[in-house]
Amino acid sequence: xxxxxxxxxxxxxxxxxxxxxxxxxxxxxxxxxxxxxxxxxxxxxxxxxxxxxxxxxxxxxxxxxxxxxxxxxxxxxxxxxxxxxxxxxxxxxxxxxxxxxxxxxxxxxxxxxxxxxxxxxxxxxxxxxxxxxxxxxxxxxxxxxxxxxxxxxxxxxxxxxxxxxxxxxxxxxxxxxxxxxxxxxxxxxxx
Numbered sequence: 001x002x003x004x005x006x007x008x009x010x011x012x013x014x015x016x017x018x019x020x021x022x023x024x025x026x027x028x029x030x031x032x033x034x035x036x037x038x039x040x041x042x043x044x045x046x047x048x049x050x051x052x053x054x055x056x057x058x059x060x061x062x063x064x065x066x067x068x069x070x071x072x073x074x075x076x077x078x079x080x081x082x083x084x085x086x087x088x089x090x091x092x093x094x095x096x097x098x099x100x101x102x103x104x105x106x107x108x109x110x111x112x113x114x115x116x117x118x119x120x121x122x123x124x125x126x127x128x129x130x131x132x133x134x135x136x137x138x139x140x141x142x143x144x145x146x147x148x149x150x151x152x153x154x155x156x157x158x159x160x161x162x163x164x165x166x167x168x169x170x171x172x173x174x175x176x177x178x179x180x181x182x183x184x185x186x187x188x189x190x191x
Contacts, residue, residue, distance in 0.1 A: 010044070010059055010073035016155035017079045021046045025059030025070050049077050051107075080156030081106035087134075087149055087162035092170045098136040102149035102160065110151040115147045139166045 008026035015021045023044040046053050052078040059070035085103035093096055104110050112132040114121055125143070127135040136143055148161040176189040 006059065006061065006068070006070045006120075007044075008031050010057060010076045012076070014076045014078065014155075015049050017050060017077055018048055021049050021053065021075055023059075023073055023075065024056050046075070047142040051073075051077050051079070053077055064121040078153065078155045079105075079107040081110040081151040081153055081158045082156040083151070083158060083160055087147060089163045089165075091167060092139050094140060094166055095138050097152070098139050098143070098164060099165075100134040100149070100162055102132045102151070104132070104149075104151040104158070106151070106153050106156070108153050110153040112149060112151050115148045116152065118148070136164075139164070141168060143164050 008024060010023040010025045013021050013023060023046075024042055025044075026042050026078055030128075044057065044059075046052060054075055055134055056072045056074055058072045061068050061070070081104050083102070083104055085101050086099040090100070091097055100114075102112060102114075114128060114134050115127070116122070121134075125136065127137070129135060131147070134147060134149075144164055144166050146161050146163050148159055150157065150159050152158075172191070174190050176191050179187055179189070181187045
């Protein structure tokens with residue numbers, strides 16, 4: 001009997017850390033006893049998975065004449081992205097440089113991108129460094145808004161936002177000019 005193949009071999013499973021992993025197997029015959037950690041009716045359940053749970057798992061069927069291993073299955077435990085450093089709100093003067101920092105971790109390594117006011121960043125105005133810092137070399141009033149760092153991998157996605165306020169010193173748009181008028185007339189000095 002134990003020469004027969006398993007009716008169901010466990011298959012590879014990918015989970016995020018903290019999720020429940022389930023590996024299932026069905027032996028050749030019902031009266032075969034299954035040996036597998038935390039097995040319940042042919043299912044191995046690992047709740048609140050950790051990185052240390054990752055590895056190869058085999059279902060072992062045994063009876064009075066011997067035992068038989070299923071094909072192995074791999075459990076992969078990935079980690080959702082999390083922030084080590086989030087961007088913070090900033091108030092700067094025009095022409096000043098601005099750095100928004102964003103540090104993340106996760107497995108697989110998350111991809112990181114930036115948005116401004118829920119839209120893609122305009123080209124040419126911004127530099128993104130190797131450590132995902134967003135840099136504005138010379139802030140302008142049009143740079144004001146909300147900047148969002150988005151980190152994503154195959155098991156999760158996180159976002160963090162910060163606002164930029166750009167202050168400008170007063171500037172004259174129209175200056176008063178010398179005027180010559182006749183006595184008794186009204187004169188206006190625009191400013």
